[in-house]
Amino acid sequence: MARPTIADIAARAGVSKGAVSFALNGRPGVSEQTRARILAVADEMHWRPHSAARALGRAAPDAVGLVLSRPAQTLGVEPFFGELLSGLQAGLSTRGTALQLLIVDSLEAEIEVYRDWAAQQRVAGFVVLDLTVDDPRPAVLGELSVPSLVLGGPLEPSETLSYAWIDDAEAMLSAIDYLAALGHHDIVHVAGLEQFRHTQRRIAALESSRERLDLRCRSIPTDFSDTEGAAITRRLLASRERPTAIVYDSDVMAVAGLGVALEMGVDVPGEVSIVSFDDSLLTRLTHPALTALSRDTQAWGREIGELILRLVDEPGERVVHQHPTPTLVVRESTARVRRS
Amino acid sequence: MARPTIADIAARAGVSKGAVSFALNGRPGVSEQTRARILAVADEMHWRPHSAARALGRAAPDAVGLVLSRPAQTLGVEPFFGELLSGLQAGLSTRGTALQLLIVDSLEAEIEVYRDWAAQQRVAGFVVLDLTVDDPRPAVLGELSVPSLVLGGPLEPSETLSYAWIDDAEAMLSAIDYLAALGHHDIVHVAGLEQFRHTQRRIAALESSRERLDLRCRSIPTDFSDTEGAAITRRLLASRERPTAIVYDSDVMAVAGLGVALEMGVDVPGEVSIVSFDDSLLTRLTHPALTALSRDTQAWGREIGELILRLVDEPGERVVHQHPTPTLVVRESTARVRRS
Known part of the structure; x- marks a missing residue:
């Protein structure tokens, strides 16, 4: 049996x-x-019980590991991360499981920590963020004795880890279709880090719409910071070929971009429409309030917490979970293109 | 010797x-x-070495514990917490020390976790937030085998824990003095949770200025949420005895309050001046940008991380550290009171 x-x-x-x-x-x-x-x-x-720790008669570690190789500074200003973390903690705390958090300065260091913590049985599982193109982590994690859950995906067929994903392409298309329906054909996508798979999927979704919607569009990768979001917006609004709509990959960049438009006297949405890919308190508090792809990041974090606990209980299981696709919430920063 | x-x-x-x-x-x-x-x-x-773990020849735990009995939801929207956490992690990661984070639903549960983790030697130290009036935690933590650092203070003479504090009273006075110099005498302080010691110190600082500056002032405690910040602002601006200036205990509440003023057509700063006690990206991105008591929360977190590592190395030491007092950064939301 x-x-x-x-x-x-x-x-x-x-x-x-x-x-x-x-x-x-x-x-x-x-x-x-x-x-x-x-x-x-x-x-x-x-x-x-499966776990090596329990098999040895020791107490199972009551923590799940989250190791990040992003600079700590970018985490502080990013409402997305705070909301994800609090949701994740809420999901884990239903069972009194702690989150063991460590920030390191490179992907190599991150991988070393996975190996160490698994060997020392310091955590019962890992949650993995920021999946990149050619990411070495799924292969490494697949060989460790503790289960892992990747936030992002879908994974390649060769990558057998559990993952929970969100359909970034579908979300991007809903924003682009809406802008095109308002008459926008000159659209710039101020993207996030280009090595992230979800950034690549958003870029590809825009490209795939070029012919279908007769767009003059492009994606400009950034480091996700408000500084780069502002600098690129200044350049775009000062150029002769000013886009009529800009889609930002985060709320922090979108709010910074809106600030630049106000500073330059460019009317939003009269002269340029703005869409944010993330939604948070930030987008609702600006004037005009920002049209945004909205999702419940806390709920997402909570689901991740529950899923990794399920994998801890059933290390043999593989989980593939899809979060609801973000929906476009139209506020005051988008309008029909003005005929010139 | x-x-x-x-x-x-x-x-x-x-x-x-x-x-x-x-x-x-x-x-x-x-x-x-x-x-x-x-x-x-x-x-x-x-x-x-001091630590029991090392004395027993076991590896010292490579983590510092942070146990919170706040609702997880309030952490997500609070830029302060995200910045503190990322600074803390940055301070700890200079030595590769992880942060073990757990959210629980009561102060009793929080205390139980301190006892458990100390007994199990799961962490090398604790960082403690949100000191309350009659807080039972300093006494409990003082008896445990791992060092603790309280963020807040000053502690009572009977409380012998290490702590790192900020002079909330001095900061509050600098904001009140400035508003009074601009001619404001009707000032409302939309405060945070009244059980917090730092909230009490801010309330006391305002009270102590009543006679000196001939103020008609009061403090209204809240749960720190944008919802309560907005609701109270709506009530204040609709009342006959409308204050000419409002000081909010957090940036989230200040931004929500500004939103209400705009929605009600009350000019900021023409009809009401707004000061935020916290400063973050939020206060700089609104229009008008908010005058705020500014501090470097990330740097504060980093110092806390370094201090707890020092206590881990030297468990017998007691550290009392004062962070720089926040300074008032004047932006566009404060002006001389208008003569009516």
């Missing part, structure tokens, strides 16, 4: 998978009576 | 305290030759 899963035990005991997980991990959340029944069923089914 | 400190060893070996710390903790950062000399000197001086 194959090794029973938590789902098998839950089915036979007539309880939820969550209850089985609580009981097997010795956590509060189920009555003593239920716990005893679940443990009896698990025993009957010859259930044994 | 008293137990030698890292400073003693550094002095005798003729190297920096950082080099001693690297050498004693077996970390990269010093040459093999220097390491050997430092270890010889340490041995000569009968140095022995």
Whole structure:
């Protein structure tokens, strides 16, 4: 008989998978009576925990690792990251699991930390962000003894890690289609870091619309900072071939771009329409408020937290999860193109 | 002879305290030759590591704990927290130390986690936020085997923990003095959570100015959310006794308050002046840009990271550190009171 899963035990005991997980991990959340029944069923089914730590009779690590090789400064100003982190923590804390966070200065150092923490059994799993083109991490993580979940994707067929993804291309197309319907054909996409796979997917989505919508469009990669967002906007608005619409890959860049337009006396949305790819408090507080691709980043973080806990319970499982595609929320920064 | 400190060893070996710390903790950062000399000197001086983990011959935990009993949602929208966290991580990562982060739902649960993690030697130290009136945590933490650093203060004489503080009263006075100099006597302070000691100090500073500056002033406590900031502003601006100036305890509330003024057609700063107690990207991106008490939160976080590492190296030490007092940065949201 194959090794029973938590789902098998839950089915036979007539309880939820969550209850089985609580009981097997010795956590509060189920009555003593239920716990005893679940443990009896698990025993009957010859259930044994997977993790090396538990097999050695040691306590399982109560933390999930998040190792980032971004500069710490960019995390502070990015509402996206704060919201993701708080959602992730909320998801993990339903089980009292901590988040072990480390910022390092290179991808090599990041990989070394994955190996160290897995070898030392310091964490029960990893959450991995910022998937890049030719990313070496999925292969490394696939060989470690602790489960990993990649935030981003879809992964290549050769990459067998679990992942949770968002359809960036579909979201980008919804913004472009809307701008084209308003008569915009000169569109610039102020993109994020070009080595990120999700940036590449957004760029490709814009390119794929060029003929279909008769666009004169291009993508300009940046480092995601408000400084570069502002500098590029200044250049675009000062040029002779000024676009009629700009799509920014983050709310921080979009708000900085709006600031430049106001500073230069360029009317938004009269002379240029602005769309932000991220939505946060920032986009709602500006005047004009920004049209943005909106998503619930906290909910996304919470789902990631729940998924990695599921992988910790069932290390053999592979999870592929798709978050809802961001939807375009139209506010005051977009309008029909003005005939000149 | 008293137990030698890292400073003693550094002095005798003729190297920096950082080099001693690297050498004693077996970390990269010093040459093999220097390491050997430092270890010889340490041995000569009968140095022995404090930490129970090291005394037992186990590896010292490479993480510092941060346990929060705030709702996760408030962390996401608060630029202050994101900046503090990234600075803290930057300070810790100079030594490759991770941050172990856990959000719990009550102060009792938070205290239980301190006890558990200390007993399990999961972290080398704790950083403690949001000091409240009659806070039970300093007493509990003072009895644990791992060092703690409180962010806030000054502590009571009976509380012997290390702390790093900021002079909230002095900062508040600088804002109030400035507003009074512009002719404002009707000032409302939209405060944060009233159980926080720093909120109490800001309220007391305003009260202490009432007679001196002939103010008609009051403080209204909130939960720090943009929702409450907006609701209170709506009430204040609709009332007959409308204040001529409002000081908000956070940038999120200040920006929300500005949004309400714009929505109600109340001119800022023509009819009401606005000051934010926190400064971030938010305050610089609004129109008008907000006058704010500015501080370098990332630098503050970095200092906290370095201080807790110092306490980990020297658990017997007590550190009392004062961060620079925030300075008032005047932008476009404050002006002389208009004569009516």
